[in-house]
Amino acid sequence: MANKSTTKRFAPKLHVRKGDTVMVIAGDDKGKTGIVLQVFPDRNRATVEGVNIVKKHVKATQTEEGGIQEVESTIHLSNLAVVDPKTGEPTRTGRRKEGGESVRISKKTGNIIK
Numbered sequence: 072m073a074n075k076s077t078t079k080r081f082a083p084k085l086h087v088r089k090g091d092t093v094m095v096i097a098g099d100d101k102g103k104t105g106i107v108l109q110v111f112p113d114r115n116r117a118t119v120e121g122v123n124i125v126k127k128h129v130k131a132t133q134t135e136e137g138g139i140q141e142v143e144s145t146i147h148l149s150n151l152a153v154v155d156p157k158t159g160e161p162t163r164t165g166r167r168k169e170g171g172e173s174v175r176i177s178k179k180t181g182n183i184i185k
Contacts, residue, residue: 082112086164086175087151091184094161095122097150104154108143116145157182 087093087107094104105120125144131137152161155177163178175184 084166085110085112085115085148086153087117087148092154092156093117093119093151094154095119095146095150096152096161098123098146100146107151110148111145114145115148117148117151118143118145119151122146153177153184155180155182156184 087110089107089110091107092104093107095101100122103122105122107117108120109118111117120143123144123146124141127140127142129135129137129140153164153175154160155162157177157180160179162180164175164184165178166173167176168174169183176182177184
C-alpha cells in the first residue's frame with residue numbers, strides 16, 4: 072500500500088470563527104460567554120476570552136519578571152455554541168447560499184450570523 076499522509080488537504084468548515092461570541096455549554100465554565108480569540112482547526116480547539124483560565128508558571132527573563140500568571144487555555148469546539156446576535160441565546164449554525172456565496176445562519180431564528 073502507498074504511504075498516505077496524515078495531514079488533511081483542506082481546512083474543515085467549523086461552526087466557530089475568530090471574533091464570534093460564544094457560550095460554553097459544557098464543563099467547569101458552563102454558562103460563560105466570551106469572544107473567540109484564536110481557533111485551532113487541526114486540534115478542534117479554540118481560545119475564548121475569559122474562559123478556561125489556568126495558572127502558568129513563568130520563568131523570569133531579562134525583560135520580564137517571573138511568577139504565576141493566569142492565562143486562557145484552549146477549549147474543545149464541542150463545548151462551545153455560537154450566540155445568536157439578535158436573541159443573545161446559544162444556537163446551532165447552518166449554511167445557506169446567498170448571492171453566490173455560503174453564509175452561516177442561526178438554526179433557531181434563521182438569521183444570518185456575521
